[in-house]
Amino acid sequence: MTTPKTLFEKLWNAHVITTRDDGASLLYIDCHLLHEGSSHAFEDLAVAHRPVARPKQTFSCADHFVPTTGRAAGLSTITDVDRRKKVEALHENSKAHGIRLFGMNDPDQGIVHVVGPEQGLTLPGMTVVCGDSHTSTHGAFGAIAFGIGASEVGHVLATQTLWQRRPNTMRITIDGDLPFGVGGKDVVLALIRHIGATGGVGHAIEFAGSTIRSLSMEARMTICNMTIEGGGRMGMVAPDDKTFEYVRGRPYAPGPDQWDAAVAQWRKLYSDEGAKFDREVALDASSLAPSVTWGTSPEDTVGIDEKVPDPASSDDPSVRARMQRALDYMGLEPGTALTDVKVDRVFIGSCTNGRIEDLRAAASIVKGKKARIPAMIVPGSELVRVAAEAEGIDRVFVEAGFEWRDSGCSMCLGLNGDTISAGERCASTSNRNFEGRQGKGGRTHLVSPIMAAAAAVTGRLTDVRGMERS
Amino acid sequence: MEKFEVLEAVAAPLGFRDVDTDRIIPARFLSKPRSFGLGKFAFHDMRYDDAGNERPEFPLNQAPFREARIIVADTNFGCGSSRESAVWALADTTSAPVHVGFRCVIAPSFGDIFYNNCSKNGVLAVRLAKEVCDGLRAQLEASPGATVHVDLPNQTVTAPDGAKHTFEIDDFRKHCLVNGLDDVALTLQYADEIADYEANAKKARPWALDREEAAR
Numbered sequence: 146m147t148t149p150k151t152l153f154e155k156l157w158n159a160h161v162i163t164t165r166d167d168g169a170s171l172l173y174i175d176c177h178l179l180h181e182g183s184s185h186a187f188e189d190l191a192v193a194h195r196p197v198a199r200p201k202q203t204f205s206c207a208d209h210f211v212p213t214t215g216r217a218a219g220l221s222t223i224t225d226v227d228r229r230k231k232v233e234a235l236h237e238n239s240k241a242h243g244i245r246l247f248g249m250n251d252p253d254q255g256i257v258h259v260v261g262p263e264q265g266l267t268l269p270g271m272t273v274v275c276g277d278s279h280t281s282t283h284g285a286f287g288a289i290a291f292g293i294g295a296s297e298v299g300h301v302l303a304t305q306t307l308w309q310r311r312p313n314t315m316r317i318t319i320d321g322d323l324p325f326g327v328g329g330k331d332v333v334l335a336l337i338r339h340i341g342a343t344g345g346v347g348h349a350i351e352f353a354g355s356t357i358r359s360l361s362m363e364a365r366m367t368i369c370n371m372t373i374e375g376g377g378r379m380g381m382v383a384p385d386d387k388t389f390e391y392v393r394g395r396p397y398a399p400g401p402d403q404w405d406a407a408v409a410q411w412r413k414l415y416s417d418e419g420a421k422f423d424r425e426v427a428l429d430a431s432s433l434a435p436s437v438t439w440g441t442s443p444e445d446t447v448g449i450d451e452k453v454p455d456p457a458s459s460d461d462p463s464v465r466a467r468m469q470r471a472l473d474y475m476g477l478e479p480g481t482a483l484t485d486v487k488v489d490r491v492f493i494g495s496c497t498n499g500r501i502e503d504l505r506a507a508a509s510i511v512k513g514k515k516a517r518i519p520a521m522i523v524p525g526s527e528l529v530r531v532a533a534e535a536e537g538i539d540r541v542f543v544e545a546g547f548e549w550r551d552s553g554c555s556m557c558l559g560l561n562g563d564t565i566s567a568g569e570r571c572a573s574t575s576n577r578n579f580e581g582r583q584g585k586g587g588r589t590h591l592v593s594p595i596m597a598a599a600a601a602v603t604g605r606l607t608d609v610r611g612m613e614r615s
Numbered sequence: 616m617e618k619f620e621v622l623e624a625v626a627a628p629l630g631f632r633d634v635d636t637d638r639i640i641p642a643r644f645l646s647k648p649r650s651f652g653l654g655k656f657a658f659h660d661m662r663y664d665d666a667g668n669e670r671p672e673f674p675l676n677q678a679p680f681r682e683a684r685i686i687v688a689d690t691n692f693g694c695g696s697s698r699e700s701a702v703w704a705l706a707d708t709t710s711a712p713v714h715v716g717f718r719c720v721i722a723p724s725f726g727d728i729f730y731n732n733c734s735k736n737g738v739l740a741v742r743l744a745k746e747v748c749d750g751l752r753a754q755l756e757a758s759p760g761a762t763v764h765v766d767l768p769n770q771t772v773t774a775p776d777g778a779k780h781t782f783e784i785d786d787f788r789k790h791c792l793v794n795g796l797d798d799v800a801l802t803l804q805y806a807d808e809i810a811d812y813e814a815n816a817k818k819a820r821p822w823a824l825d826r827e828e829a830a831r
């Protein structure tokens with residue numbers, strides 16, 4: 146009998162080209178995704194006179210620096226020269242090397258982690274890398290997917306491989322029926338609270354359990370997306386019928402002649418009974434409340450019905466100091482009920498929560514109400530935007546006073562100029578509440594799409610469970 | 616890439632947990648080319664107030680630490696975004712005297728991607744136990760300007776008080792750092808193995824390697 150294997154081991158073993166005596170393995174990369182941050186790697190490539198090894202397995206998306214309004218006129222709408230050059234460089238490098246570009250004005254443009262799955266670029270059983278830490282998103286399909294740095298992007302461009310040491314394995318089993326008003330975002334934030342921002346460091350994490358099985362592909366992506374916020378190297382979910390149905394018929398998915406063979410392989414991608422993980426964690430999802438962050442680390446999560454914690458509650462001085470700094474930055478006092486916190490602005494979008502399901506959910510809260518504060522919807526891709534418009538979702542938001550934008554990373558980190566101002570407090574569906582993440586001095590509260598929608602119509606952090614929806 | 620063998624230099628204590636790469640270099644500077652000298656932006660919003668003045672309480676704004684080439688940090692340094700600009704900012708030597716450039720960061724733990732990015736840029740990231748890092752910072756605060764001795768071949772860090780601490784690093788990373796190697800050249804020596812692997816993979820999962828967009 147062969148030793149039982151984890152999903153991760155099966156994927157890993159299938160991609161190792163060779164392993165050196167010192168333990169480093171040369172890993173084959175099936176799919177390499179690029180965004181504007183790749184310009185440095187292309188420069189290095191040019192200096193070394195190296196070609197792109199596998200342009201047909203490389204795809205690029207203009208997302209980080211693109212404007213979210215008025216871009217029909219093309220690149221000239223980007224008035225900031227440095228930003229325009231970043232987008233231009235991506236367009237030019239992609240064309241020069243024969244890489245399929247989802248450029249700023251492509252009808253299929255969007256955030257790289259939304260476009261990958263949407264186009265069928267991401268498939269079960271693959272290795273997927275991108276010079277972006279939220280590449281873990283693609284693990285939701287049963288793939289090894291992780292973020293890399295610019296030098297590693299250069300290495301993959303030149304060789305279609307990467308040297309990696311095998312990470313440790315961790316299984317996080319999430320069981321129980323999700324209570325009303327609680328979704329993927331709430332689960333992953335609660336999980337990061339539980340394991341801490343360093344809990345997953347050095348680990349490949351598999352998400353398992355009845356809750357995960359019951360979740361849609363979109364929600365699984367939200368959870369895998371934020372693996373990195375718990376320190377994890379990558380996150381993954383074993384593929385099932387939901388996965389296959391999501392993938393079927395997408396532009397880059399296996400065609401009808403290959404479909405059955407592909408699915409037959411993909412059905413073997415699960416952790417065998419008795420497979421050993423280096424660490425096991427369990428979470429009961431049935432008792433969760435909608436999550437909200439109060440501080441400047443994603444682990445600073447509480448339920449919306451809780452209060453801002455007191456640094457004195459920790460006996461580690463470095464934790465106390467960090468909590469105090471976070472409170473000062475956020476302008477909050479310990480003991481304040483989260484629902485008493487007024488919000489200045491709402492952002493719904495990003496690779497965490499910019500998919501159609503997210504927009505539908507947010508619209509169900511907003512319908513027939515008015516936003517009391519500035520609120521902005523930035524779809525994760527142009528296809529999401531078009532789909533939402535076909536369903537009339539855009540009208541719901543616009544009639545409620547929300548801004549309806551073109552797709553991109555936007556206010557998740559503000560590289561394109563969509564930022565919040567110093568001292569402004571934003572309920573955001575993005576993934577990082579770091580100091581200055583959404584703009585210098587800006588204060589971020591991470592929440593789910595329905596919680597963000599609720600905050601927009603009340604002007605404060607609100608327990609969405611008490612709100613009517615349509 | 617610059618080789619890293621032995622470094623004896625002033626070390627600066629940075630006693631904050633979870634210093635993410637957004638704090639090492641805020642996003643608004645990411646559109647700047649590397650040649651701009653990203654060291655000017657290192658720890659920008661921790662180092663400067665809103666008017667652009669130095670915050671005197673920040674260690675790197677204090678006289679002896681301005682010369683530091685080594686940082687002794689706290690848990691989870693370099694977490695968050697994969698931006699390699701964080702390492703470029705730390706390592707930049709073209710922005711002196713504002714920023715002299717760091718060659719070594721010592722901390723109890725690091726963000727995984729940051730840790731990898733360091734070794735691609737000749738920067739040594741050293742993991743030492745939390746108590747050892749806390750102790751090192753206490754010594755540096757007690758005698759500002761004290762030096763720390765880092766010996767990569769022997770995998771040791773010698774504290775100002777003379778105590779020698781050994782650290783772990785994987786052999787390949789060490790080999791590349793000590794010899795200043797670009798690993799692309801190294802990998803291309805495996806071209807035959809890669810080609811063999813690929814030929815098999817194309818048979819095993821053609822849909823993953825022969826990518827063509829379906830007609831619509």
Ligand code: SF4
Nearest residue numbers: 279495496554557558
């Ligand atoms: S949406 Fe935010 S987290 Fe996602 S890729 Fe863009 S900038 Fe990164």
